[in-house]
Amino acid sequence: MLAQVRQARILEQVRRAGGVRVAELTALLGVSDMTVRRDLDVLDRKGLVTKVHGGATAVETASAVEPGFEVKRVRELLEKEAIAARAATLVRPGMAIGITAGTTTWTLARHLAEIPDLTVVTNSLKVADVLEQHSRSDLTVVLTGGLRTPSDGLVGPIAVQAIRSLRVDMVIMGVHGMDEHAGLTTPNLMEAETNRALVESARRLVVVADHTKWGVVGLAQIAPLRAVSTLLTDEGLDEQAAAVLADQVGEVVIIPTPEPRSDPAGADPDADPATSGGRAS
Structure with a gap:
């Protein structure tokens, strides 16, 4: 051929x-x-x-274009795995946490399987599916209703109403883009509204976003950078971006990316990547 x-x-x-x-x-x-x-x-x-x-x-060519879950699932696999593993260490037994839709949060979900007495509020069908596979009596999954997005998230008035009636200790959020001026953004207007409701319901906002999300601006803002308590990203983030984030975000945690294994299909799910934390400089 x-x-x-x-x-x-x-x-x-x-x-x-x-x-x-x-x-x-x-x-x-x-x-x-x-x-x-x-x-x-x-x-x-x-x-x-x-x-x-x-x-x-x-x-991707436009701020209003939302790529589907399968498109995003194959991007930055090693970075997402390392970020998700570190994010799971922030979750303590007995917590009620919110998790937004996205491939990094989907990766995070399986790291939460062994944390006892956990309540998870999510608008992600993919996250809920991972957690429900464990069928533990001390794991409660609250799945919001709503309209389904290309990222397999549930959004809109029904989701917002359900979320606003709840209060959680922490929201762990994946984002389409991060920008110095635009903040956290998404191409989907209803997803932005739903995620804002999750932010408002939480005591602490944790964002999980690999370095490729920096400089990407979607149509709708979710929140300004100053609303973020902790940002978990990878070492691919350039120094200028790290400096901007360190000035606006409560805490920036830069996580080393493990070496790729020979299997091109993705990251090793059993890998224990080394991590490091602290405010970026």
């Missing part, structure tokens, strides 16, 4: 699904991993796809 034909089929697959893994493309095209990766390099250089660890996703 000619390279141009392969690349056209890859581009079609990415546009249809929003994202694709190398393993899927090798099976679809009947070629080697190396050939697929070279094709992805070509498409990435042309700006037609965005290469990510283990695959590629569709290119």
Whole structure:
């Protein structure tokens, strides 16, 4: 098969699904991993796809465009795993916490499985599904109602009403983007309103966001940076961004990214990445 034909089929697959893994493309095209990766390099250089660890996703071009869960799931896998593992250490037995929709918070959910006497309020179908698989009597999952978003979150007036009747110790929030002036943002207007309700219900706001979220601005603001008690991000964040965040956020925790393993499908779920904390400088 000619390279141009392969690349056209890859581009079609990415546009249809929003994202694709190398393993899927090798099976679809009947070629080697190396050939697929070279094709992805070509498409990435042309700006037609965005290469990510283990695959590629569709290119985002507008502040009102919300990528789907599967698109975001394959991005920055190692960073998300390290951030999620560290975020779980902030959760104590007996807490009531809120968790927003997103792939980093979804990664976080399985790290919460062994924390006793936990109540989780979430608008994420994916997070609720992970937690419900454990079927523990001391784990209570409160899933809000609402309209389903591309990120498998439940948003809108029903979700907001349910959240406003509750008070939680902490909200752990994933975001579409972070910016010095725009703050925490999302492309989805109703998601912004729902997440604002979660922020207002909590004593403490913890944001989990890898370095690629910096400088990204969605259509709707959730909260200013100064509303964030703790931000957990990875060492890919540049120094200027870290300085801005340190000035506006209560605490910035920079987490080292573990070395990738040989398996291109993703991070090792049993890895125990080293972490470090403290205000960024």
